Amino acid sequence: MTDHRCRLYLITPPQIDDLEAFAGLLEHALGAGDVAALQLRLKDASDDRIREAVDRLIPITKARDVALILNDRPDLAAATGCDGVHVGQDDATAASARRIMGPGAMIGVTCHDSRHLAMEAAEAGADYVAFGAFFPTSTKTVVHRADPEILTIWQQTMEIPCVAIGGITLETAPAMIEAGADFLAVSAGIWSFSEGAAAAVREFNRVLQATQFRGY
């Protein structure tokens, strides 16, 4: 049996008003358990604000060996020294993101509920593909809903990792892990957790340890 371990991929809140306070929260959260990556997803922020946020957060992620992935913008990700970029279907192609960011960067691509889009992303050199939304979410208005079976089929047939996103909480996480997700991308389930972000990271890790892929 292949050893398959699903890990946590944090997505920042869409808006960060107090960068200093968020930096403290993040430091505490990353100290509470294993996190593979943090995506800086500041919708509608200026380039200067994104630069400021990367400069403040990158020492925190580096200290914990957490990859800092910028949403939407390969150019800004390269310019600010992020470890990678996540692009949606309307943002940039994986191939152009790779050209801009170079061979060592991590490139992720939104594939909604489509294995076809995911195969195209894989062929274009993506490091991971993201499927979703799997559950209702108030973080983003979504038009695509995905069935967990897409994770199982991907896991059984492809090498590159798959990320599950959309409405993932402590309650919905087990279904994603059992279906074969390599990473759980979570925003509100972390930052709006009743006991705080650090407790959420700790509890997600407990669920990740206790739950296994059911597809082999």
Ligand SMILES: Cc1ncc(COP(=O)(O)OP(=O)(O)O)c(N)n1
């Ligand atoms: C890990 C991950 N998966 C999907 C998305 C969504 O990307 P996109 O469709 O471009 O939408 P926005 O996040 O840009 O609003 C994501 N960001 N991260």
Ligand SMILES: Cc1ncsc1CCOP(=O)(O)O
């Ligand atoms: C960015 C994104 N893409 C699809 S659903 C989603 C929102 C994820 O946030 P949450 O974990 O709060 O549902």
Ligand SMILES: [Mg+2]
């Ligand atoms: Mg996008």
